[in-house]
Amino acid sequence: MTASIHPLNPAPSLDPLIALTAADMNAVNRVILARMQSEVPLIPELAGHLIAGGGKRMRPMLTCAAAALCQYPGARHHQLAASVEFIHTATLLHDDVVDVSETRRGKRTANLIWGNPASVLVGDFLFSRAFELMVEDGSLKVLKILSRASAVIAEGEVAQLTAQRQISTSEDTYLSIIEAKTAALFAAACHIAPVVAEAGEEAEEALNSFGRNLGIAFQLVDDAIDYTSTSATSGKDLGDDFREGKMTLPIILAYARGSADDRAFWKEAVGGTRTSxxxxxxxxxxxxxxxxxxxxxxxxxxxxxxALDNLAPFPAGKAKAALTQAVEFAVARAY
Known part of the structure; x- marks a missing residue:
């Protein structure tokens, strides 16, 4: 039976996930801090600006929670969760350059402070650190999962760039873009935990699908709240996607359902001539x-x-309850 979601009653929270993974995340953060160091002072300075910028660390927390769900007693997932966070941080640095962003999580972006070349190169450094951590783990399967995710994310970002200001972008194209640029890393973050836990194919498939579905839901909400939230709550200015001509689902649906005058407006807005x-x-x-x-x-x-249905094979407990609340939080934050 399909699980239900009640985002308003009671208000879901990330607190159970944070509490569940607190000890693990302390270990992950130690790895992150150690591996972002460099003899080139600008690298830890710039990387630290973003890594310490108030993000929830959702993706490495998912790795740790999935490991708990699989009752993994070891510590391999700490380095791998750090690798996941480095991949994510590197993509953020590159995204802000591509999008010419000025704020992220309510703070000035690294590219605005240090310039585009430094942001791109430090992003490359973090990608390299991520792959060092994967190789040190020694599992070819883990390396395949995370390296494939990295390639898919890049493909998604390029696909989004080519769809920018293209009013003809279809809903299917949009969904394929967010599945690549966002959901792929959510899926990989969850998938690697049952691999190191040797939990079996059913657990791997379930957690891979769980992460993918959660990631799609997460991005859909992000794209909606770009038009309903403020920088104080979302970390970016209202309508950033609108001004950048990003073809997200709200615009795709509004364009398809609009009158002739509405469609003319959307063509001009997406084209960049109606952005006041x-x-x-x-x-x-x-x-x-x-x-x-x-x-x-x-x-x-x-x-x-x-995503909630994907958790069905796993026994009830703190890990399953925390992941369930994380899913409910992902959609409730739009309210």
Whole structure:
């Protein structure tokens, strides 16, 4: 039976996941701190700006929680969770350069402070550190999972770049982009835990699917709250995606459902000629009129329910309960 999600009653929280993984994450953070060091002072300075920037560390926490779910007693997952976080951080550094972003998590971006070349090169350094940690683990299967995820993320970012300001972008193309650029790392972060725990193929398949579905839900919510949140709550300015011409699901749905005048507006907005504050306000009115935001969030809940279903093979306990709340939190943060 499909699990239900009640994002408002009671309010879900990441606290159970944070508590479950606290000891593991202390170990992961020690690895991160040690491996971001370099004799070149700019590297730890710039990397530390982003790594210490207030992120939830959701992906390495998922690795640790999945290891707990599989009752893994060892410590290999600490280095691998650090590798996951380095991959994620490297992609953020590169993304901010590509998007010409000025804020992330409410702080100035590294590229704004140190410039684009430094941000790109420190991102490369962190990717290299991630692969060092994978190789040190010694598992070819783990190396294959994480290296494949890294390649897929890059493909997704390139696909998003080519879809930017392209009003003809389809819903299927959009979903393939977010599955690559976001969900692939969520899936890999969860998948490597049953591998090191030697939990078997069923557990690997379940946790890989769990991470993928959670990642899609997470990105759908992100794309919705770009039009409903503020920098104080989301860490970026309202309408950043709108001004950058990113073809996310709210725009795709609003364009498909709009009148001829609406569609003309969307073509100009996505094309970059209608990006003022008044234009953004008009876009938000069109989202509400067409139900585009509501339906994007409902799509997120569908993927979240699938993620909960993926946990069915695992026994009840603190790890399963924490992961369940993490899924519910991922969609509830839109409210």
């Amino acid at each position: 504050d008044d234009d953004l306000a008009h876009a938000i009115r069109l989202f509400h009129a067409t139900g585009a935001i509501a339906d994007t969030l409902e799509r997120a809940r569908t993927y979240a329910r699938r």
